[in-house]
Amino acid sequence: MVRTRCHGGESAGTRRPGTPEPLVIEARSYDIAVIGAGFAGLACARRAAERGLSVLVLDRKREPGERIHTTGILVKEAWEEWAAPDELVRKVSRVRIHTSSHQFVELKRDDYFFLATDTAALLRHLVDETCAAGAEIRFGEKYAGATRNGTRLDLDGAGVSCRFLVGADGARSRVAESFGLDRNVRLLKGLEWEYEAMDSVGDTLHCFIDPECAPGYIGWVVPGVGITQVGLAVHRSSKADVQKFVDRIDVLFGLSGRRVLGRRGGVIPIGGLLRNFHGDRVMLIGDAAGMVSPLTAGGIHKAYRFGRVAGDAIADHLDAAGGPHPGDVVRRAYPKQSWKRVARWSYDRLPVARALEAGLLTRGLFQKLAGKVFFDRFV
Numbered sequence: 001m002v003r004t005r006c007h008g009g010e011s012a013g014t015r016r017p018g019t020p021e022p023l024v025i026e027a028r029s030y031d032i033a034v035i036g037a038g039f040a041g042l043a044c045a046r047r048a049a050e051r052g053l054s055v056l057v058l059d060r061k062r063e064p065g066e067r068i069h070t071t072g073i074l075v076k077e078a079w080e081e082w083a084a085p086d087e088l089v090r091k092v093s094r095v096r097i098h099t100s101s102h103q104f105v106e107l108k109r110d111d112y113f114f115l116a117t118d119t120a121a122l123l124r125h126l127v128d129e130t131c132a133a134g135a136e137i138r139f140g141e142k143y144a145g146a147t148r149n150g151t152r153l154d155l156d157g158a159g160v161s162c163r164f165l166v167g168a169d170g171a172r173s174r175v176a177e178s179f180g181l182d183r184n185v186r187l188l189k190g191l192e193w194e195y196e197a198m199d200s201v202g203d204t205l206h207c208f209i210d211p212e213c214a215p216g217y218i219g220w221v222v223p224g225v226g227i228t229q230v231g232l233a234v235h236r237s238s239k240a241d242v243q244k245f246v247d248r249i250d251v252l253f254g255l256s257g258r259r260v261l262g263r264r265g266g267v268i269p270i271g272g273l274l275r276n277f278h279g280d281r282v283m284l285i286g287d288a289a290g291m292v293s294p295l296t297a298g299g300i301h302k303a304y305r306f307g308r309v310a311g312d313a314i315a316d317h318l319d320a321a322g323g324p325h326p327g328d329v330v331r332r333a334y335p336k337q338s339w340k341r342v343a344r345w346s347y348d349r350l351p352v353a354r355a356l357e358a359g360l361l362t363r364g365l366f367q368k369l370a371g372k373v374f375f376d377r378f379v
């Protein structure tokens with residue numbers, strides 16, 4: 001006998017008093033089901049719950065913060081939108097961009113900073129805030145598919161039905177696949193090792209233009225919260241050899257012989273917002289929809305921001321007055337990013353590091369261009 005789970009939501013079917021318990025109990029019913037308790041899913045769920053909708057979030061992980069796949073650096077704007085407690089973040093106000101021959105250019109703006117995070121603890125904090133806003137979150141539940149049932153969607157095997165489904169389930173979205181929506185095809189893969197905190201790193205985010213170790217992107221050393229994070233991202237078809245990268249930058253930081261405390265890794269969609277990212281009663285957000293800067297490969301701020309825009313738009317759409325499809329609202333709000341696509345195209349094809357080392361690209365011009373990439377402003 002299948003029994004309804006008795007927390008949150010309301011039963012889609014009602015039982016008259018005195019009638020025996022049904023053998024098959026109907027799905028619990030929610031306004032929105034969100035698949036994925038990452039940055040995008042939590043931002044969307046929180047906003048929708050604040051707007052008074054009944055919200056269920058499902059995540060296949062056993063607990064929040066398990067198996068972190070991101071470096072977790074926040075841009076200032078992300079922190080302003082969803083501030084994290086001081087003990088979960090570390091301010092980084094300087095960026096140093098190195099070439100493989102250890103020349104570097106330094107960037108700094110007095111009114112700008114990045115934040116390294118204790119990412120697992122930050123996600124746990126966001127989960128608590130989302131629950132406090134009224135959303136229900138279940139861990140250890142994997143989305144496998146959904147079936148249309150009149151104006152509702154029944155989640156296969158979950159005993160849950162919803163009026164609107166949000167796929168916030170990352171770069172390789174199962175929701176996208178099950179609804180025939182577009183999927184991310186341009187991907188970088190990233191790998192990162194965690195070491196103990198090291199004074200040699202200072203309060204600086206170190207980035208390395210190193211076409212040999214990090215073809216297609218960069219390597220990095222981050223002064224994290226209680227740790228040092230060393231990683232690189234490469235084209236999906238290339239090998240991400242962190243040990244080789246560590247050996248190359250050893251002279252700067254003295255990493256060799258130190259114990260690796262943890263490892264993270266995952267894929268990063270850099271093809272931009274997918275064309276077909278929504279359909280009838282369903283939409284994708286965050287990495288699932290390709291909401292990542294094609295140039296910096298940062299996606300947390302976009303996940304927050306457009307998760308929240310989606311939560312609002314879904315509330316308007318499900319309202320009796322019936323707002324436009326939330327996917328259309330998000331598409332209109334999403335930045336065009338044309339110059340970033342041009343810049344990525346150029347970075348992929350032009351020998352930036354060699355031009356800099358040979359003096360063909362002057363340090364002043366490089367500093368200006370890099371400032372635009374990191375601070376979205378020429379410095």
Ligand SMILES: Cc1cc2nc3c(=O)[nH]c(=O)nc-3n(C[C@H](O)[C@H](O)[C@H](O)COP(=O)(O)OP(=O)(O)OC[C@H]3O[C@@H](n4cnc5c(N)ncnc54)[C@H](O)[C@@H]3O)c2cc1C
Binds near residue numbers: 143168288
């Ligand atoms: C190595 C690396 C470093 C990065 N560094 C940064 C950085 O420093 N700053 C930055 O801004 N961005 C960074 N990014 C990108 C950033 O991590 C992502 O853009 C961001 O995490 C996207 O959030 P999201 O909520 O869309 O997806 P995710 O964080 O991927 O969350 C998706 C969630 O869905 C769940 N899920 C997946 N499938 C299912 C299923 N079938 N059923 C149930 N649940 C499911 C997963 O368990 C996960 O919790 C990095 C990415 C990588 C790979």
